[in-house]
Amino acid sequence: MSVTAHPTSISPCLWFDDQLEEAAAFYVSVFPNSSLGHLSRYSDAGPGEPGTVMAGDFVLDGITFRGINGGPQFRFTEAVSFEIACRDQAEVDRYWDVLLADGGEESMCGWLKDRFGLSWQVVPTRLYELVSDPDPVRAGAAVQAMLGMRRLVVADLEAAVDAATGAPA
Template identity: 60%
Template sequence: MQTISPFLWFDNQAEEAARFYVSVFPNSELRSVSRYPDDMPGVGGTVMAASFALDGLEFQALNGGPQFPFTEAVSFFVRADTQPVIDDLWAKLTEGGEPGRCGWLKDRFGLSWQVVPPILGELLGDPDAQRSGRVMQAMLAMTRIDIEGLRAAYDGA
């Protein structure tokens, strides 16, 4: 078991979000759902929390109310090795959400994600400032990351 785990505060969608996320990522599972005690006014019997794992990373989710919405200050970085994986994750996570720039997006629950191929870091880290600069400019013009577009920029095409 992990020592540190992301803890997500939802208004009232913790179970729905957990079920959605485990459907998006392989090797994932909903581990538990707990409910508020029946004698709690206004929330008795409703879902209090959910525990789930996404590709082995354990998460906790709480229905705590609307006081603390998600912001882009915290996002989940998803390594996506191929364009089909990027495209699939992008389509699923932006459904009901909104695309951002440079591989960032918000899902329908307001949680921010970055769907990024490892080659982006490799190309941006090239010691040739012109090549890496072209890749940076290409990335800044993208919403969903396009690997071939990055390679073309790197090659000066």
């Protein structure tokens, strides 16, 4: 007997109280290569108010997300976050500022929560290079510097690494 393989598709599904439509529009405005997909609305059959959004799809930088308005029973936690690998400080600053706007909260080590409570890691790719340095003193200095930061600042990370090894700043 021959079995035909079917490709599996895995995508994140985000549970919102009732802000899916607002959140999806916001996220699509933040990330390149993004778009809103179909939004399903409640009918008279319920359980939500007719015409309000029940579920929907959106694409963020080429990744498809599904969202539902499931009510207040569940909230986002830092146990799940989305990492944004940024090529430079300008990109870190842009994402950091826009995701914090209108009620977001800073955390440590490049983490933040946006106004919807979703956790993001805004990380310059230079951090990966510094913490992976084959010299354990340099790598350790990068980690220690990162642990003391909220928004990650490439120049400060590099200065900490240079100071640890006596390199000129």
